[in-house]
Amino acid sequence: MRLAVLSLGCLTAMAAMPLHAQDDAQALRREIDAMRQTLEGMQQRLDQLERREEHAAAAPVAASSPLPAAAQSTLNVPTTSGILHPTQVPGVAQPVLPQRESVADPSTAASRPDSAAGPTDPDLKGFFAIPGTDTVIRIGGYAKLDAIADSRVAGDEDQFIPSSMPVGGNHRDVSNFNIHAKQTRFSFEARRPTTHGNLRFYLENDFFGSSDGYEFRLRHAYGQLGNTYAGYGYSSFMDPDSLPDTLDFAGPGGAGYLLVAGIHHSFALGKGNTLTLAAEDPDTELAGASDAMAAVNRLPDVSAIARMERDWGHLQLGVVARNLAYDGDTRRDRVFAGGAQLSGSASVGERDLLLFGALGGRGLSRYTADLTGSGLDAVVDADGRIDALDLHGGFVGYTHYWSDLWRSNLIYGQLTLERNAALPTDAFRQSRYGVFNLIWSPAPSWTMGMELLYGRLQQQGGARGDTVRVQGSLQYNFIK
Numbered sequence: 001m002r003l004a005v006l007s008l009g010c011l012t013a014m015a016a017m018p019l020h021a022q023d024d025a026q027a028l029r030r031e032i033d034a035m036r037q038t039l040e041g042m043q044q045r046l047d048q049l050e051r052r053e054e055h056a057a058a059a060p061v062a063a064s065s066p067l068p069a070a071a072q073s074t075l076n077v078p079t080t081s082g083i084l085h086p087t088q089v090p091g092v093a094q095p096v097l098p099q100r101e102s103v104a105d106p107s108t109a110a111s112r113p114d115s116a117a118g119p120t121d122p123d124l125k126g127f128f129a130i131p132g133t134d135t136v137i138r139i140g141g142y143a144k145l146d147a148i149a150d151s152r153v154a155g156d157e158d159q160f161i162p163s164s165m166p167v168g169g170n171h172r173d174v175s176n177f178n179i180h181a182k183q184t185r186f187s188f189e190a191r192r193p194t195t196h197g198n199l200r201f202y203l204e205n206d207f208f209g210s211s212d213g214y215e216f217r218l219r220h221a222y223g224q225l226g227n228t229y230a231g232y233g234y235s236s237f238m239d240p241d242s243l244p245d246t247l248d249f250a251g252p253g254g255a256g257y258l259l260v261a262g263i264h265h266s267f268a269l270g271k272g273n274t275l276t277l278a279a280e281d282p283d284t285e286l287a288g289a290s291d292a293m294a295a296v297n298r299l300p301d302v303s304a305i306a307r308m309e310r311d312w313g314h315l316q317l318g319v320v321a322r323n324l325a326y327d328g329d330t331r332r333d334r335v336f337a338g339g340a341q342l343s344g345s346a347s348v349g350e351r352d353l354l355l356f357g358a359l360g361g362r363g364l365s366r367y368t369a370d371l372t373g374s375g376l377d378a379v380v381d382a383d384g385r386i387d388a389l390d391l392h393g394g395f396v397g398y399t400h401y402w403s404d405l406w407r408s409n410l411i412y413g414q415l416t417l418e419r420n421a422a423l424p425t426d427a428f429r430q431s432r433y434g435v436f437n438l439i440w441s442p443a444p445s446w447t448m449g450m451e452l453l454y455g456r457l458q459q460q461g462g463a464r465g466d467t468v469r470v471q472g473s474l475q476y477n478f479i480k
Contacts, residue, residue: 335387
């Protein structure tokens, strides 16, 4: 169109020229042909520039959508990131601790001041809003399959618990293979802001309720408003953020671990420091008690926990006080017991992590991973007096990231109970726990790995036994 207008203008000018200029008609035609060629070249360059601008404007839309441009504009489908994470949880601050990966992921279920996000779930992904309310909810969990081969009988076929290992006898030399999916887990979580702080409700289960089947087991059922927690879940004495990353579900026996009903409140001290006071359900576990003696729970277990969080990791110091008692036909007795635990984490280099914990005290067996439920908090001697048993132990673990997809963990733990003449010779004396694993996470929702475990048990009488376990695991997460 532009070329036609220009040509018309040139012809009009030629018609208006004086008569003597028409003698040079041939020269003018040559000039017009040259001008026409120049204009055509300029038109081609202009068309090329316009096509480039249109392509650049359409590129971001095509990159953000898996659909063709025409279908995208017709369906008005949101971007992929909007589909996966449409809801932001209001009022929740980013965690201070360095981000980490964990197979069992105890940090997600842990209670935190003002229900803050944890180091394994800093973005709180997967929530969606309930229409007409301020509440957001999330359904989470994972499916996990464990294939386990033991060089000798390990006692517990599903978890690696050295205190359950049999000692002596020909059955010790019998190998065993087992596949189970009992660690498969479901969780439900609801959050909403209130005038008194963030409100969180958390419910979680797995299938470790039976040694010979897949019975439902409640792990967590609690509510938290602001800094006040009430319900069933991790004891405030334990430190979930210090637990190492293992394919084995039990973890090191020297770590503090207990699921219990209780109530606690946290006080913010500023700059990542908190103080938590708790009262929890007591359970006196006695050894040497006769049928005429009944354990009595007179007072709740009371604990106080001081915690410091920084961008390099954290330190936690917890103390617990207990009242152990029994009531018999001819005698009754009670004794005060308790202990302390120091635990934490520290980042090493760009992504590596050091995890540790050490605990000790009297009557503290219930609060350890290896001895909870074993009846070894205290022993009743021949005179009918309660003697709270001394115990100490701990663990250390190191997580190394080979790359974004590969990581390994090296862990060692030990737990020791005092020698006591009132205990039977086959009672627990000491356990050791060692782990090395290699874990691959090719996608956020898919994790698999291999793990080598070593366990050793020594009894009060001096008898010893050990075993080696190889475990392979495949896990699919619902949310990650």
